[in-house]
Amino acid sequence: MTDAPAPATDGPLVARTPEELRRALDCRGVVGLVPTMGALHAGHRTLMRLARAKADTVVVSVFVNPLQFGPHEDLDRYPRDLPADVRVCAEEGVDVVFAPEAATMYPGEQMITVDAGAMGERLEGASRPGHFTGVLTVVAKLFLLVRPDLAVFGEKDAQQIALVRRMVTDLNLPVDIIGAPTLRDTDGLASSSRNVYLDEDQRASALALSRALRAGADAAGDGADAVRAAARAVLDRAATAVPPVEPDYLALVDPATFAEAPSDHRGAAVLAVAARVGTTRLIDNVSVTLEQ
Numbered sequence: 001m002t003d004a005p006a007p008a009t010d011g012p013l014v015a016r017t018p019e020e021l022r023r024a025l026d027c028r029g030v031v032g033l034v035p036t037m038g039a040l041h042a043g044h045r046t047l048m049r050l051a052r053a054k055a056d057t058v059v060v061s062v063f064v065n066p067l068q069f070g071p072h073e074d075l076d077r078y079p080r081d082l083p084a085d086v087r088v089c090a091e092e093g094v095d096v097v098f099a100p101e102a103a104t105m106y107p108g109e110q111m112i113t114v115d116a117g118a119m120g121e122r123l124e125g126a127s128r129p130g131h132f133t134g135v136l137t138v139v140a141k142l143f144l145l146v147r148p149d150l151a152v153f154g155e156k157d158a159q160q161i162a163l164v165r166r167m168v169t170d171l172n173l174p175v176d177i178i179g180a181p182t183l184r185d186t187d188g189l190a191s192s193s194r195n196v197y198l199d200e201d202q203r204a205s206a207l208a209l210s211r212a213l214r215a216g217a218d219a220a221g222d223g224a225d226a227v228r229a230a231a232r233a234v235l236d237r238a239a240t241a242v243p244p245v246e247p248d249y250l251a252l253v254d255p256a257t258f259a260e261a262p263s264d265h266r267g268a269a270v271l272a273v274a275a276r277v278g279t280t281r282l283i284d285n286v287s288v289t290l291e292q
């Protein structure tokens with residue numbers, strides 16, 4: 001860290017345009033960026049704290065990125081409350097909130113995008129075609145606008161952070177990518193902006209995701225197929241719960257490619273799940289090490 005301005009004490013500066021952002025970052029020291037789509041919750045606070053510990057100037061971007069939503073997804077109903085988000089940022093000592101309008105980020109049709117490659121077509125990418133092109137494109141734009149030295153992403157979105165790391169490597173972007181461990185409620189539910197959509201019964205059913213991951217991780221000593229079978233058994237039971245959990249995918253993948261791990265896979269792997277409870281789509285994952 002360098003001699004840079006002290007963290008904001010009376011709330012962050014809110015920049016609405018790239019010009020305001022550049023002025024805010026004139027005297028910047030080490031800049032840490034936390035990209036978000038707002039609806040900030042306790043999980044985001046852990047990302048901000050990580051950035052605060054490592055950077056002189058912390059920027060949080062709040063932008064619901066239309067490019068990463070499919071035509072029938074929840075873009076319109078995605079929770080938005082900028083004043084509440086700014087309050088959270090103030091409490092976490094964030095220096096700058098960058099909250100651009102969609103027309104600022106996408107002044108015209110986006111002809112040039114960042115292609116997420118084969119890894120971007122697996123799991124989340126298979127269920128949400130074009131999603132990761134949208135994510136990588138907006139993350140690249142944010143990197144170019146903010147020019148951070150480091151950026152913090154949540155490990156709950158395991159495939160997203162793997163792809164961002166790969167983009168940084170493949171495009172030689174001078175940004176350190178830092179992963180923040182998933183924050184869970186005491187019952188195991190992973191923090192997510194979409195949890196606000198769940199009523200009490202749906203929330204209870206949604207616990208099957210983290211239970212399935214735990215069951216899978218507990219079977220790691222018995223190999224890849226045992227991990228998949230243990231997790232699948234929990235999800236199968238949850239499919240008959242009220243309200244039911246409707247799985248989208250459950251996969252044990254190689255963390256470098258997100259391709260399915262073969263039965264004889266050894267070493268690091270990611271067990272990832274996506275499922276719908278009611279109309280809410282949730283994802284979660286856990287890292288496992290296979291020794292068998």
Ligand code: PAF
Nearest residue numbers: 035036037065135138157
């Ligand atoms: O993880 C998210 O909230 C979004 O995908 C991100 C990284 C802010 C890009 O819009």
